[in-house]
Structures are given as structure tokens and as C-alpha cells.
Amino acid sequence: MPERNAERNYDQMFAEAVGSVLETMFFTAPLGPAEDGSGGACMGARVAFRGIPSGQVRLCLSEGSAQLLAAGFLGEDEESLSPEQTGLVVCELANMLCGSLLSQLESQGHFDLAAPQLEGDAPPPLEQAPVATQSFELENGVLQVALYLESAA
Amino acid sequence: MALNILIVDDSPVMRSFIRKAISLTGLDVGDCYEAGNGEDALRSLTGQWVDLILTDINMPEMNGEELIGRLEADDLLRSIPVIVVSTDATQGRVERLMTMGARGYVTKPFLPETLRDEVEKVLGIAHA
Numbered sequence: 001m002p003e004r005n006a007e008r009n010y011d012q013m014f015a016e017a018v019g020s021v022l023e024t025m026f027f028t029a030p031l032g033p034a035e036d037g038s039g040g041a042c043m044g045a046r047v048a049f050r051g052i053p054s055g056q057v058r059l060c061l062s063e064g065s066a067q068l069l070a071a072g073f074l075g076e077d078e079e080s081l082s083p084e085q086t087g088l089v090v091c092e093l094a095n096m097l098c099g100s101l102l103s104q105l106e107s108q109g110h111f112d113l114a115a116p117q118l119e120g121d122a123p124p125p126l127e128q129a130p131v132a133t134q135s136f137e138l139e140n141g142v143l144q145v146a147l148y149l150e151s152a153a
Numbered sequence: 154m155a156l157n158i159l160i161v162d163d164s165p166v167m168r169s170f171i172r173k174a175i176s177l178t179g180l181d182v183g184d185c186y187e188a189g190n191g192e193d194a195l196r197s198l199t200g201q202w203v204d205l206i207l208t209d210i211n212m213p214e215m216n217g218e219e220l221i222g223r224l225e226a227d228d229l230l231r232s233i234p235v236i237v238v239s240t241d242a243t244q245g246r247v248e249r250l251m252t253m254g255a256r257g258y259v260t261k262p263f264l265p266e267t268l269r270d271e272v273e274k275v276l277g278i279a280h281a
Binding site: 013020021024025064070074075085088089091092095096098099100102103107108109110112113114115137 | 163164165166170173176197201211213240241242243244245246247249260261262263
């Protein structure tokens with residue numbers, strides 16, 4: 001029973017974090033859940049955090065969605081954006097999703113977030129499996145978010 | 154009187170976003186300066202006076218906590234109000250920074266209205 005509750009909470013956490021960040025800072029909203037792995041080429045980014053617990057948040061965003069979100073965030077046309085600008089915006093998206101998830105995970109906790117890292121279109125695999133992952137259908141592709149937590153020693 | 158503001162964030166796209174958000178608040182803003190970390194911010198403050206500092210926490214070289222500590226240790230600079238603009242909304246962090254000397258706290262993601270309300274509260278400006 002507790003496991004099932006935990007799963008349901010993670011789903012809710014992801015949905016609230018993604019909805020809030022996209023609607024407030026990117027002027028768009030997720031269209032609904034997407035099938036894992038759908039969407040083709042993607043831009044990956046991750047943010048590691050230290051605290052109790054430690055871990056990282058990784059995201060994978062379809063290239064079309066990345067450009068659309070970057071344009072919304074910066075208030076510019078997609079055509080005028082450089083790949084560097086798009087990458088920086090994807091990093092900021094990862095940063096804000098990480099902060100939002102952590103404040104829901106442990107609102108009384110204290111975390112130190114590392115600088116977001118862009119992982120390109122072929123994110124290196126992690127040894128461990130995420131504790132939760134969820135994919136969202138966006139206007140121009142898919143956003144996949146995964147939360148990894150280090151197990152206590 | 155127009156407000157001169159210093160935005161401190163290591164992400165140029167976030168500085169650009171905050172600058173745009175400020176322009177949407179309806180606040181009377183004069184010059185808007187930018188710095189990529191706390192050290193850059195302190196350097197910038199030797200050249201011009203600002204009425205408000207908006208700073209991130211996690212930055213290379215000198216983070217937001219260190220910046221607030223340095224400002225508080227300076228007889229002149231401690232009078233500049235600081236609002237933290239961060240993804241970190243954990244209660245402990247907010248309390249720690251407010252105790253250190255931050256006057257306000259805005260959590261990313263935020264709406265321009267939220268930023269305006271916090272600026273008005275911190276500066277004691279009545280909303281028009």
C-alpha cells in the first residue's frame with residue numbers, strides 16, 4: 001500500500017512541477033501524458049543535487065519542443081535562436097523542474113543544486129534506475145522527466 | 154523616481170527573462186545591470202549605485218549566500234535591498250537567507266506580478 005501511495009505522489013509531483021514551470025515561464029502547457037520513449041531526437045539535461053536525499057533530475061526534450069520552449073521563454077522567434085541559447089534554456093528548464101520537485105519532495109529539507117549540465121542527444125546511461133519517470137506530450141514533441149535518488153548507505 | 158536594478162544570475166537566458174519580466178511589471182525602471190555571479194556583482198557596484206539587487210543562489214565563484222554576506226558586511230552596501238530569485242523553495246533555505254539579510258524571496262517559476270508584488274513590498278512602494 002505505501003508503495004502505491006508513493007507512486008501516486010510522484011505522478012502528482014511531476015504533473016504539478018511540469019505544469020507550473022511550463023505555464024508560468026514558457027507560456028505553454030503539457031497536452032497530457034505521452035508514451036515513454038516516443039518523440040525521436042531529443043536534448044538531454046540534468047541537475048544533480050546534494051541533501052537528504054541526494055540524487056539528480058534528468059530530462060529529455062524533443063528538439064522541436066526545445067526550440068518552441070526556448071522561443072517562449074526568451075520572447076523571440078524560433079528562427080532567431082542559436083543552438084547555444086536553446087541549450088541554455090533547456091538547462092534552465094531542468095533547473096526549475098529540479099527545484100520544484102525537491103520543494104515538493106522535502107519542503108523542510110536543505111539541498112544544494114549543481115549547475116545544470118546539457119547532455120546532448122545521447123544522454124549517458126545511469127547505473128541505477130529512476131525512482132520515478134514521466135513523459136508529457138507537448139505541442140511539438142515530448143518531455144520526459146526522471147528523478148534519481150541515491151539510496152541511503 | 155526610476156529604479157536602478159542589478160540582476161545577478163549565472164544564466165544569461167535567465168537574466169534576460171528577469172529583465173523582460175521586470176519590464177512587464179509596470180515598475181518605473183531606469184538602468185538594469187547584469188552580473189554572472191557574486192564577484193561580478195560586487196565589482197559592478199563599485200561603478201554604479203543601484204536601488205535593488207535581484208540575485209540567484211547557485212552560482213560559480215561567489216554564490217548568492219556569499220554575496221548577501223559580503224553586502225551585509227559593508228557599511229554602505231548593506232543598505233541596498235536584496236531579493237533572492239531562486240528555484241530553491243525549501244523552507245530552511247528561505248529562512249536562512251532572510252536571516253542573513255535578504256529582504257525578499259521569489260521562487261522560480263514566477264509570474265511578473267509576483268516579482269512586482271515582492272519588489273513593491275520590499276521597497277515600500279504603493280501599487281499604482
